Amino acid sequence: MGMIFWRRKNNSKEQDQDARDERLLHREKDPDIEPSTDYESDLSEDQKHDLKETEEDIIEELDTAPVPSHTILDDVKELEELSDHTEEGGWLSRLSGGLKKSSKKFTDVLTKRKLDDAALEELEEALIMADLGPKTAAKIIADFSENRFGKEVDEDEIKIVLASLITGILKPVAKPLYIRSETKPNVILMTGVNGAGKTTTIGKLAARYQRDGKKVMMAAADTFRAAAVDQLKVWGERNHCHVVTKDIGADPASVAFEAYQKAKDDNVDILLIDTAGRLHNKKNLMEELQKIIRVLQKQDEDAPHSTVLVLDSTTGQNALSQVETFKELVSINGLIVTKLDGSAKGGVVVALADQYGIPIHAVGVGEGINDLQPFTADSYARSLLGIEE
Ligand SMILES: Nc1nc2c(ncn2[C@@H]2O[C@H](COP(=O)(O)OP(=O)(O)OP(=O)(O)O)[C@@H](O)[C@H]2O)c(=O)[nH]1
Numbered sequence: 033m034g035m036i037f038w039r040r041k042n043n044s045k046e047q048d049q050d051a052r053d054e055r056l057l058h059r060e061k062d063p064d065i066e067p068s069t070d071y072e073s074d075l076s077e078d079q080k081h082d083l084k085e086t087e088e089d090i091i092e093e094l095d096t097a098p099v100p101s102h103t104i105l106d107d108v109k110e111l112e113e114l115s116d117h118t119e120e121g122g123w124l125s126r127l128s129g130g131l132k133k134s135s136k137k138f139t140d141v142l143t144k145r146k147l148d149d150a151a152l153e154e155l156e157e158a159l160i161m162a163d164l165g166p167k168t169a170a171k172i173i174a175d176f177s178e179n180r181f182g183k184e185v186d187e188d189e190i191k192i193v194l195a196s197l198i199t200g201i202l203k204p205v206a207k208p209l210y211i212r213s214e215t216k217p218n219v220i221l222m223t224g225v226n227g228a229g230k231t232t233t234i235g236k237l238a239a240r241y242q243r244d245g246k247k248v249m250m251a252a253a254d255t256f257r258a259a260a261v262d263q264l265k266v267w268g269e270r271n272h273c274h275v276v277t278k279d280i281g282a283d284p285a286s287v288a289f290e291a292y293q294k295a296k297d298d299n300v301d302i303l304l305i306d307t308a309g310r311l312h313n314k315k316n317l318m319e320e321l322q323k324i325i326r327v328l329q330k331q332d333e334d335a336p337h338s339t340v341l342v343l344d345s346t347t348g349q350n351a352l353s354q355v356e357t358f359k360e361l362v363s364i365n366g367l368i369v370t371k372l373d374g375s376a377k378g379g380v381v382v383a384l385a386d387q388y389g390i391p392i393h394a395v396g397v398g399e400g401i402n403d404l405q406p407f408t409a410d411s412y413a414r415s416l417l418g419i420e421e
């Protein structure tokens with residue numbers, strides 16, 4: 033069965049990439065755990081009847097249609113960004129607090145001087161140190177030096193120009209997670225490596241949507257650790273929303289299937305599905321995510337309506353490798369970047385925007401229920417450069 037997704041690699045470069053992926057997905061000392069792939073054994077007779085298909089059908093179709101063909105980009109409308117400004121001061125200062133560490137690196141180099149090659153090099157180095165990555169840093173510096181090379185510049189001017197260049201990179205990806213009001217349920221699949229912040233982000237998103245008057249349900253499709261299921265249940269209690277769970281070791285696809293049915297029956301607006309980041313290897317993870325998707329698509333061909341990759345900003349440039357890996361596993365519609373409150377690596381968001389152009393829906397700025405904020409290009413860029421509002 034695995035051969036459908038996992039063809040033998042002849043090429044040593046691909047083998048190296050695979051080895052890196054394995055390390056990314058499966059940290060040392062993690063037990064080798066594999067999901068059950070027999071999800072139908074978990075279903076009741078009625079549910080099997082509803083599903084009206086066999087495992088083989090799903091696998092067969094996977095060969096021709098491995099990932100959903102729609103992307104949320106196709107039908108995202110530009111929603112009003114940050115319509116609720118009440119908490120802006122609060123979160124901005126938290127974000128700036130986290131980003132201060134990187135912005136300090138800018139100000140250290142920025143004293144009034146003539147913009148020559150040495151100054152540009154220092155500036156580029158500062159951008160790289162702030163985790164924008166060499167490619168993105170070089171591009172920004174090239175744009176920056178145009179018209180200004182050889183002229184006297186001061187720190188404020190440099191910061192303001194850099195902020196506007198960075199805003200230009202961030203703006204096209206600053207897009208909220210689009211929820212279709214006519215669709216019930218909107219299914220959001222959360223993916224990401226172990227510890228990225230998937231479960232916490234689900235808890236925060238549930239709170240946000242419920243404040244908007246949406247009915248939310250969660251599904252614990254991370255069935256490997258009892259603690260993972262318990263953690264989601266706690267977020268369910270905090271939000272007073274239902275969490276669909278099954279036994280430890282149950283097939284994650286069967287959790288997704290049952291959750292979808294329950295969400296449909298209960299007229300739920302948004303179903304948030306938590307997945308495991310820790311798996312035996314990339315092949316398992318791909319099969320598991322693909323199967324969850326296939327099972328969901330049996331219910332609604334547009335599901336999951338969004339597949340979100342959660343990235344921990346404190347991992348810096350490693351976040352880029354995580355995007356590379358997950359892009360091969362599933363079709364990623366958007367990113368949520370977490371832990372920007374304590375991070376000196378906020379620049380990685382600019383690198384992500386520049387190199388992938390995948391929508392960035394929100395940023396995590398703490399462990400609390402309200403610590404998820406919409407992503408806004410302008411304020412993020414200004415915070416990154418340490419420009420006071
Ligand atoms: N400071 C801070 N901590 C965060 C943020 N988001 C998540 N965390 C913390 O990061 C840790 C991991 O978060 P989880 O939500 O459990 O991550 P996960 O992706 O579900 O992890 P696995 O289930 O192990 O794959 C927890 O201690 C969270 O409280 C954030 O935005 N800021």
Ligand SMILES: [Mg+2]
Nearest residue numbers: 230231254260
């Ligand atoms: Mg989790």
